[in-house]
Amino acid sequence: MTGHTTCAVVGGGPAGMVLGLLLARAGVEVTVLEKHGDFLRDFRGDTVHPSTLLLLDQLGLGERFAALPQSRLYEAAFPAADGGRVVVADFRRLRTAHPYIAMVPQWDLLNLLAEAGRAEPRFHLRMDTEVTGLVGESGRVAGVRYRTPDGTTGELRADLVVGCDGRWSVVRRRAGLRPREYPVPMDAWWFRLPRARDEQAGALMPGMSRGHFAAVIPRRDFFQIAYLAPKGLDARLRAEGVEAFRERIRAVLPRFADRLGEIGSMDDVKHLDVRLNLLRRWHVPGALCIGDAAHAMSPIGGVGINLAVQDAVATARLLAGPLLRGRVTSADLARVRRRRLLPTMLVQAIQRVMHRTLVRPTIEGRRGGPPRAAAVLTQRVPGIRSVTAYLIGIGFLPEQAPGFARRPGRAAVRA
Secondary structure (H helix, E strand, C coil): CEEEEEEEEECCCHHHHHHHHHHHHCCCCEEEECCCCCCCCCCCCCEECHHHHHHHHHCCCHHHHHCCCCEEECEEEEECCCCCEEEEEEHHHCCCCCCCEEECCHHHHHHHHHHHHHCCCCEEEECCCEEEEEEEECCEEEEEEEECCCCCEEEEEEEEEEECCCCCCHHHHHCCCCEEECCCCEEEEEEEEECCCCCCCCEEEEEEECCEEEEEEECCCEEEEEEEEECCCHHHHHHHCHHHHHHHHHHHCHHHHHHHHHCCCHHHCEEECCCCEEECCCEECCEEECHHHCCCCCCHHHCHHHHHHHHHHHHHHHHHHHHHHCCCCHHHHHHHHHHHHHHHHHHHHHHHHHHHHHHHHHHCCCCCCCCHHHHHHHHHCCHHHHHHHHHHHCCCCCCCCCHHHCCCCHHHHHC
């Protein structure tokens, strides 16, 4: 089977769906290929930051997003030695229409974007379509090869292929692009615990004790928890068994001791191999990588989705014209990297500092809380909370929706 599209977007995650929607609104024939049959996967990034919320307003999707089941985080804090907490980021200080982080199941966001895309005549979404390779022609990428669950194979020719297929990107690998890997001290183990209706939680606050670190994310009906431990420990944790794992969580999150029985087995605990890397070059002739395919991010700060979405917005703005003209040059593709490289590097630099000064000393047993100097500084200089809130919630180079993609909406008027 052979077909043709102007732009083939590989991967139906946030970056791929936003890019597909924006290009279709520009009049570009775009096909998004997603290997799964639906978006229902647990423990994907679910943090939607103020910059992305504003983008949804600009796209005319703000009201529909606000109607999705969600919880909101207004602060990021660390536990204090006296049993209280030290607020390090106060999102309510942001001068934006949405001064909070929205916690929404990623599948709800993706379904919303897919629905908006289907309203555009040039948007096509192929589910259950796994990209297995690239089509080469005259020294450039000319499309993708794919496979469906029933064994059908085919080719989709395209003027441009954009890899939005995550940290294990097929597009990146088949294009011969190799990222620079930065050392990461930890992996993450995700699980959930019940949340009672009367448990108020509007802050993102980790648990810390010597040798243990856990991030607690309040959701509407449960707590989503990431336990951080030294990289490469997964086989040992599973060999130790679920009771030993519960003891680890009891040590770092004693307030949840009464519900740890909800972790029925280690099958309820999902391992994330944390990576932090960056492509030196994001493109080859005819193909481009963005989002996690170009720069895998640490879960620290939860900024991965929002950085990927901003990549997608910049890509649509810079490449819609060349795609409509039928000629996308390597110089056009290089402009995307130039636009997005600095904010990516700055975020990764901050994450590496956090790994070195906070996460590593804690999981190695050398620290049981945040650095004292940082805690004192944020308490005595409240303005720092605004700076950190901006860096987390808005970012270094927030992208605005291009004019061709904007649509009216009540939330957009408020913004």
